[in-house]
Amino acid sequence: MLSSKLPNAFCVVLLLLLNVLAPAIAETIPLPEHPRPDFQRPHWENLNGQWEFKFDKENQGEKGQWASKEVAFPETITVPFPWGSELSGLENKADIGWYRRSIEVPTSWKDKRIFLVVGASDWVTNGWLDGKPVGEHRGGYTPFEFELTNDVQWGQTQELTLRVDDTPHPFKLEGKQGYGEAKGIWQTTYLEARPALHITSLHYSPDIDSEKVTVKAKFNEVARTDTELHLHFKTGDLADVAKAVTSGESEIEFEVQIPDAHLWSLEDPFLYETTASLKTPDSSDQVDTYFGMRKISVAKLPGTDHPYVSLNNKPIYLQMSLDQSYHREGFYTFPSDEFMRDEILRSKRIGLNANRIHIKIEVPRKLYWADRLGLLIMADVPNFWGNPTKEAQTESEFALRGMVDRDYNHPAIFSWVTFNETWGLFTNEEGKERAYRPDTQKWVIEMYRLAKKLDPTRLVEDNSPCNYDHTETDLNTWHDYLPGYAWRDRLEQIVRDTHAGSKWNFIGGRTQGNQPLFNSECGNVWGYEGSTGDVDYSWDYHIMMNEFRRQPKIAGWLYTEHHDVINEWNGYYRFDRSEKHTGMDELGSGMNLKDLHSPFYMSTGDQLCRDVKPGETVEIPLFASFLTDEAAGDELVLKTELYGWDTLGRRETYSRGKTMIPYQPWMAKELEPLKATMPERPALAVLQMTLENRAGVVLQRNFTTFLVSEGPSKRTETVSTDTVKQQVVRFAPETFTKAEWTQKQWNVLDGLKVNGAGSGYFEYRMPWPEGMDASDVAGVSFVVETSAKQLFGKDREGNKAKEGDFMRGQGTHDPSRLPNAYPMTDTVMFPSEVRVRFNGISAGTFQLQDDPADHRGILSWHSQPHDRKLREAGSYGYLVQAVLPTAAVKAAAKAKEIVIRLEVDSALPGGLAIYGERFGRYPLDPTIVFSLK
Numbered sequence: 001m002l003s004s005k006l007p008n009a010f011c012v013v014l015l016l017l018l019n020v021l022a023p024a025i026a027e028t029i030p031l032p033e034h035p036r037p038d039f040q041r042p043h044w045e046n047l048n049g050q051w052e053f054k055f056d057k058e059n060q061g062e063k064g065q066w067a068s069k070e071v072a073f074p075e076t077i078t079v080p081f082p083w084g085s086e087l088s089g090l091e092n093k094a095d096i097g098w099y100r101r102s103i104e105v106p107t108s109w110k111d112k113r114i115f116l117v118v119g120a121s122d123w124v125t126n127g128w129l130d131g132k133p134v135g136e137h138r139g140g141y142t143p144f145e146f147e148l149t150n151d152v153q154w155g156q157t158q159e160l161t162l163r164v165d166d167t168p169h170p171f172k173l174e175g176k177q178g179y180g181e182a183k184g185i186w187q188t189t190y191l192e193a194r195p196a197l198h199i200t201s202l203h204y205s206p207d208i209d210s211e212k213v214t215v216k217a218k219f220n221e222v223a224r225t226d227t228e229l230h231l232h233f234k235t236g237d238l239a240d241v242a243k244a245v246t247s248g249e250s251e252i253e254f255e256v257q258i259p260d261a262h263l264w265s266l267e268d269p270f271l272y273e274t275t276a277s278l279k280t281p282d283s284s285d286q287v288d289t290y291f292g293m294r295k296i297s298v299a300k301l302p303g304t305d306h307p308y309v310s311l312n313n314k315p316i317y318l319q320m321s322l323d324q325s326y327h328r329e330g331f332y333t334f335p336s337d338e339f340m341r342d343e344i345l346r347s348k349r350i351g352l353n354a355n356r357i358h359i360k361i362e363v364p365r366k367l368y369w370a371d372r373l374g375l376l377i378m379a380d381v382p383n384f385w386g387n388p389t390k391e392a393q394t395e396s397e398f399a400l401r402g403m404v405d406r407d408y409n410h411p412a413i414f415s416w417v418t419f420n421e422t423w424g425l426f427t428n429e430e431g432k433e434r435a436y437r438p439d440t441q442k443w444v445i446e447m448y449r450l451a452k453k454l455d456p457t458r459l460v461e462d463n464s465p466c467n468y469d470h471t472e473t474d475l476n477t478w479h480d481y482l483p484g485y486a487w488r489d490r491l492e493q494i495v496r497d498t499h500a501g502s503k504w505n506f507i508g509g510r511t512q513g514n515q516p517l518f519n520s521e522c523g524n525v526w527g528y529e530g531s532t533g534d535v536d537y538s539w540d541y542h543i544m545m546n547e548f549r550r551q552p553k554i555a556g557w558l559y560t561e562h563h564d565v566i567n568e569w570n571g572y573y574r575f576d577r578s579e580k581h582t583g584m585d586e587l588g589s590g591m592n593l594k595d596l597h598s599p600f601y602m603s604t605g606d607q608l609c610r611d612v613k614p615g616e617t618v619e620i621p622l623f624a625s626f627l628t629d630e631a632a633g634d635e636l637v638l639k640t641e642l643y644g645w646d647t648l649g650r651r652e653t654y655s656r657g658k659t660m661i662p663y664q665p666w667m668a669k670e671l672e673p674l675k676a677t678m679p680e681r682p683a684l685a686v687l688q689m690t691l692e693n694r695a696g697v698v699l700q701r702n703f704t705t706f707l708v709s710e711g712p713s714k715r716t717e718t719v720s721t722d723t724v725k726q727q728v729v730r731f732a733p734e735t736f737t738k739a740e741w742t743q744k745q746w747n748v749l750d751g752l753k754v755n756g757a758g759s760g761y762f763e764y765r766m767p768w769p770e771g772m773d774a775s776d777v778a779g780v781s782f783v784v785e786t787s788a789k790q791l792f793g794k795d796r797e798g799n800k801a802k803e804g805d806f807m808r809g810q811g812t813h814d815p816s817r818l819p820n821a822y823p824m825t826d827t828v829m830f831p832s833e834v835r836v837r838f839n840g841i842s843a844g845t846f847q848l849q850d851d852p853a854d855h856r857g858i859l860s861w862h863s864q865p866h867d868r869k870l871r872e873a874g875s876y877g878y879l880v881q882a883v884l885p886t887a888a889v890k891a892a893a894k895a896k897e898i899v900i901r902l903e904v905d906s907a908l909p910g911g912l913a914i915y916g917e918r919f920g921r922y923p924l925d926p927t928i929v930f931s932l933k
Contacts, residue, residue, distance in 0.1 A: 030078060030087070033337050035119050035188035036143075037368045038409050039202070040288045043109060043193035047116075047160075051101040053077040056163070057094035066098050067128035067161040073100050080119065082186045086329040097184050099162040103191065105148070107155040112193040114152050115145045116160065119187025119364070123172055124165040130158050139395070140166075140173060140182065141361035141382060142402030145192075170386020173395050175359030176324065178810060179566045180331030187333065187363060195283035197221060202276055203408045204291035205457050208312060211259050213291065218251040219278065227280050234273040236262060245278075263312050264292030264411045266353055269374035271411070292371065292411025296458050298474070298516055301552060302629075302666040307516045308555040309414065309459065309475075311376070315666075317627040318518055318556025319597045320354040320378070321347060321572065324565045325362060328575045332360065340366040342577075344373050347562065350572060351597030356464075356520065356558055359383055359420055361403045370412035377412045378520075378558075379403065380464075383423040388440045392424060400447065404454040415475065416455065418447045419463040436469060441508050445472045464520045469507035476512055477520035478505055481527040481560070484543030485866050488550075488606045495553045518556040519548075525560055525570040529868045533794070533814075533821025534569035536853045536874030538582035539608065539861045545596045546603040546702075549625035552668035569815045574826060581825040583854035584703075588688055589641075591701035599628035600699035602638060602661075602691050609705040609862040615680045619673040620687065620704060629665040636661040636699065637692045642676050644685035644706075647713055648728075648929065649783055649879045649922040654679045661691070683708045684858060684923040705858050713917055713925065716769065725932045727772065729898075730925040731764055733914040738763040742909065743791050748872050752863055752919035757791035757911040761903035767896060769930065774893035778933045780884040782843065782900065784926040787877035788832035788851045789911030793817030820870035825852035832910025834880065837901040841888035846880045851913060856921050863918050876921035877913060884928075898928065 029049045034040045052073035054066065064071065077083055077090050077099065084092030105114055116127060122140030126133070130153075135146035152158070164184040168174070198220055205214040217229055227245040229252055238258065245252050262270045271290040278285040299310035308315035323343070327334050334340050343366060347355055354376035361382065370377050381400050384392045400418060407413060419425060425444065426434040444462050448471070451460040459474040466479035476498065482490055494517070497504035502512045524532055524540045541559070548557050563571040572593070574580065584591045603623040612618050638661050642654040659674065676687055685706040691699045719726045734751025743758030756762060793799055793814040816823055829850045836843040853860075857876035864873050892898045904912050917925045 030335070031080065031188050031337065033365065035190070036364045038289050038364060041192055041194065042286055043112065045191040047101065047103070047189045047191060048079050051077050051079050051099045053083070053090065053100075054098045055094040056096040056098060059096055061096065061098055061163060062126075065131075066163070068131045069159055073098060077184075080185050080188050081330050081333050082122070082180075082182045083184050084181055085331045085333070087333070087335060092181065092183060095167045095183070096163070096165045099164070099185065101160055102157050103160050104157050105152045105154055105191065109193040110154045112195055113147060113149045113198075115147050115192045115194065116189070117143060117145045117192050118185060118189045119143050120182075120361075121162075121164055121185045121187075122166050122182045126163045128161040131161075139398055139402065141399055142406055143187070148191075171384050171389055171392035171395055173382040173384050173399055175382035176326075176565075177331075179324065179326045182332035186331070195280075195285050197223065197227070197278060197280055197283060198285040199276060199278050199287050201405055201408075202287060202289055204289075206261075206291060206293045206295065206411075208261055208263060208293055208295045211261055212255045212257050213272075213293065214253065214255050216251065216253040217276065217278070219245075220250075222248050222250045224280060227278070230277040230279060231256065232275040232277070234275060235270075236272045238272075258293060261293040264294040264371075265312060266316075266374040266376070269372060269411070271371060289409060290371070291409045294411050296414045298459075298514075301555070301627075304552065306553045306555065307514050309516050309518075311414070314629070315555070316353065316376075317599065318354055318376075318558070319352050320356055320376075320556065320558035321352055321562040322358050322521055322558055322560040323347075323355040323562040324358050324568075325360050325366075326565050326575075332363075334363065334366070337365055341369040341373070343562075344369045344375050346573060346577065347375055348373060350592075351594035354378065354414070354558075355562060356380065356417070361399065364406070367407060367410045367412060371410050375412060376414050377410070378415045378417055378461075379407065379413050380417045380420055383420060385424060387427050388425055388443065393443060396424075396447065397450065400451060401454065404451065408455060413458065415459040415461060416451045417461045417464050418451060419444060421466045421479065422463060422469055425463070436467075436507065438508060441471050448472050461520075465505065466521070468505045470505055471507060471510060474515060475520075476505060476515040476517045479521035480519065481521075481523055481525055482544075483524060483527050483866070483868060484540035484608070485606060486527075487544050487547040491547055491551050491554065495551050498553065516555045518554055518558075520558045521560050522557050523560040523570055525568050527868070528820045528870055530819045532570065532870065533818030534564075534816055534823040535821055535870060536824045536855070536857070536861075537570040538584065538824075538855050539874055542584075542596060542855070543606050543608050546608075547606050549601045549603045550605065550623045552625065552627070564815075567810075567813050569823075578827045581852075581854055583825065583856035587686055587705075587855055587858075588701045588703045589690070591703065595701040598700040599626065599630065600632075600636075600691055601625040601627075602689055602700060602702050604689075604702065604704040607704065609707060609858055612678050612706045612708055613710060614682060614708050615678060617675055617677045618706070619675055621673050622671045624661060624667060624669060624671055626663060626665065626667045632663050632693045632699070634663060635694070636663045637694065639690045639692065640674065640676070641688045642685055643688070644679065644683045644708070645922050646679075646681060646683050647917065647924050648927060649785070649881075649924050652679070652683070654685065678706060678708045681708075682710070682713065682923060707859070707862060707923065709923070727769060727930040727932060729766065729769060729928040729930070730917075731766060732925055733916045735764060736762045737765045741911070742906070743911070744795060744797070746795065748919065749863060752916050753860070753872065753875070753913055755789045755911070755913045756904070757789050757795070759904045759906040759909035760912075761901050762912065762914060764900045764926070766898050768893055768898060772893075772930065774890055776932050777889060777893075777930055779931045780838075780889050781929045781931075782836060782838070782882045782884055782927070783924065783929065784880050784902070785877040785915040785920045785922050785924060786834055786846075786848060786880050786902065787875070787913045787915075788830050788848045789913040790816075790830045790851055791911065792821060792823070794819055794821050820873070822853045822870070822872045822875050824874070825850065825854045830910060831908065832904055832912060833908045834912055835903050835905065836880070836882040837899075837903065838884045838888040839891040839895065839899045841885050841891070843882040843884050843888065846878075846882070848878055848910065848912070851911070852876060858921065859915075859917075859923065860919050875913070875919075877915050879922060900926070900928070
């Protein structure tokens with residue numbers, strides 16, 4: 001009796017176990033979510049995961065009939081990650097690859113047509129089911145499908161085979177795939193069941209002014225009698241709509257009134273979620289989708305003639321990033337839906353309101369998160385790198401049509417961009433100078449007009465230019481990469497040359513109309529000779545933001561870039577999306593990047609640090625930029641605090657103040673300058689500004705800095721207070737008498753900073769202070785600013801950094817190897833430890849966490865010559881204060897010589913940098929302080 005029950009008990013346990021394990025099993029499928037929340041049917045099966053794979057380096061697969069079951073596919077690839085990416089599990093060994101996996105179409109789908117849908121596969125894809133051809137597709141960025149219906153064996157295991165040919169061609173749209181090639185399948189692949197008559201596209205065109213949305217649906221074939229399209233509104237509290245489809249028609253268009261529409265905005269990104277059902281007497285096709293009631297247009301900045309991009313009839317100051325949209329381990333493909341969501345959140349977290357997806361047609365689920373979370377998107381068509389031949393033109397037009405058709409319902413998208421920086425538009429002929437020919441310009445205009453015809457609801461840009469070569473466009477944008485100090489002159493020139501009828505930024509005799517003027521790429525990644533490499537972007541960025549906000553005619557900017565990539569390292573985030581540290585929070589009491597992106601902005605212009613005299617009263621220019629209609633009262637409060645560090649690194653507060661600032665919505669104007677009296681003694685001073693409303697709510701923080709000095713400090717001086725008398729002995733970092741380092745020793749800017757890499761020491765010798773008796777000394781301390789010192793690529797012997805073509809992923813691929821590089825402070829530390837010896841006796845060891853570079857290196861930035869080169873800009877150290885042993889002081893007095901040695905042991909060979917009074921964070925040279933009795 002007992003044994004007869006074992007199988008049943010076993011089955012019960014097995015079922016329970018499967019129920020427990022089912023979620024875990026599902027999670028093993030990468031990107032298990034439906035890839036298109038904007039166009040989703042109920043009957044689908046995700047095919048992501050493990051596929052058999054075989055490279056076809058010699059292109060023998062078709063001739064060898066590899067689609068047959070007899071041919072072994074020896075490798076395994078994880079779909080949908082492109083081969084060559086880490087997440088795919090395969091190295092890139094060839095341009096052609098074959099995929100195979102088993103599928104089983106459910107018998108419950110037997111009365112439907114079955115399709116294989118591929119989100120994107122680069123570039124030519126062929127398919128077979130059980131060895132029978134099912135289709136071919138050419139194009140690497142938009143979805144396609146192969147119908148399997150005629151070859152399906154319901155409920156039986158079948159073999160699905162795909163061949164993808166990604167052989168390079170000069171006309172193929174590759175964009176910046178040098179950052180990681182999107183070879184093969186790179187978006188979700190799935191099976192889908194549909195009735196015989198089904199919807200192929202469904203577009204919603206909102207009209208908030210008329211309180212309606214126009215619905216246009218297309219079908220795979222003509223409708224018969226008694227066919228209706230039903231709309232069910234799952235959100236928005238609207239009644240269902242049913243419209244008859246005219247017999248013999250393959251599309252329908254109608255309007256739905258939406259009174260008191262809940263508008264989609266950045267603050268409230270509401271989506272009208274719908275289910276569209278195409279019904280006949282014997283079938284129904286059901287598609288879930290959504291749209292946003294919002295309007296993209298151009299409007300004047302109130303009180304001015306300046307055209308701005310407008311959202312819902314209100315101008316919006318665009319604050320954007322260039323999103324290369326690459327993932328270090330998946331290239332074009334992100335590892336999870338959560339990661340795509342967080343990409344949007346990363347932009348919003350720092351106060352941006354838009355991204356430009358650069359030279360890539362984006363993954364639909366990432367666009368979905370922009371829709372859901374409220375972030376605007378500029379969408380680029382990828383470029384080819386060859387000449388603008390007819391074949392290249394065909395590829396571009398195909399991609400544009402597919403992108404607009406697929407992504408029409410995403411409210412986040414406000415602009416299509418057909419070309420970038422004239423890439424692919426120059427004709428290169430042997431013996432002739434490359435040229436952007438008139439016939440190519442004509443084609444670009446045709447592409448602009450095609451985009452406008454396909455989608456009249458959005459703005460279109462012909463070419464996002466760095467060569468001042470617009471043709472016909474809705475947007476007058478330009479690119480510039482400049483050091484911070486160069487932005488004022490440049491922006492003033494652009495504003496001066498922008499007006500209706502101006503030929504600036506247009507080509508072929510064409511002129512400007514009344515398009516919004518804004519920047520569509522800026523930063524300092526290419527702003528210095530030889531490029532910047534990895535460097536503190538935030539100092540130049542701060543100045544750039546100050547200057548942009550002084551020019552209300554310029555309707556926004558787009559910083560390069562959202563995150564680092566293979567060889568561009570000026571992202572807000574690292575390539576792995578870890579944080580970079582700007583240091584602004586310490587200098588501006590909680591200030592962060594959002595303060596530089598606030599609609600309320602108080603700018604002090606392009607001098608982030610200036611030289612002033614002790615006791616001088618200085619005027620600080622002040623420009624108010626209030627690009628908002630927010631109700632904030634008639635006046636705002638600007639609180640100021642002047643604080644800083646003296647020549648011994650001691651922090652002091654010098655003054656506090658409060659100024660009333662007039663407020664009007666959309667106000668942008670120069671105000672009376674602030675006045676501040678500098679400290680009476682040399683210092684590095686920071687003027688911190690906090691803008692608040694009358695209720696005390698902080699609207700924006702900013703600061704500017706001052707080097708208070710009358711010249712180089714005295715090498716020796718006596719300093720007295722009411723309670724203590726001190727004699728101070730200073731020495732410059734470069735005056736060491738001896739140095740030995742295992743890797744390298746070198747100086748920066750004639751010795752403003754000295755470096756030693758590896759393990760070793762710097763030794764300084766100086767005479768005992770003349771006339772000082774050791775018995776008069778109550779104590780001696782030593783203060784110095786030091787950091788660790790990593791030997792970066794640019795400083796290694798034999799470094800011959802050569803960029804190569806960065807746009808194609810070539811170059812050094814070393815963030816520290818380019819001549820201006822000094823990697824910015826981030827989450828990865830490079831520690832060291834320094835021991836201070838005074839006349840041979842140890843005064844202690846001190847931990848040096850890192851060799852950082854960011855805003856806190858005020859003096860390192862201030863000392864940079866304005867010659868488009870950088871020398872360890874932004875680098876700074878930690879304040880080390882050592883109490884010198886009495887025995888050491890006596891030994892020095894007896895020998896009449898002071899010997900200071902700063903040494904790094906081989907146990908932690910993290911190197912050592914010593915900063916002087918004009919470099920680093922503190923205005924001090926290495927200093928010995930004698931406290932006298």
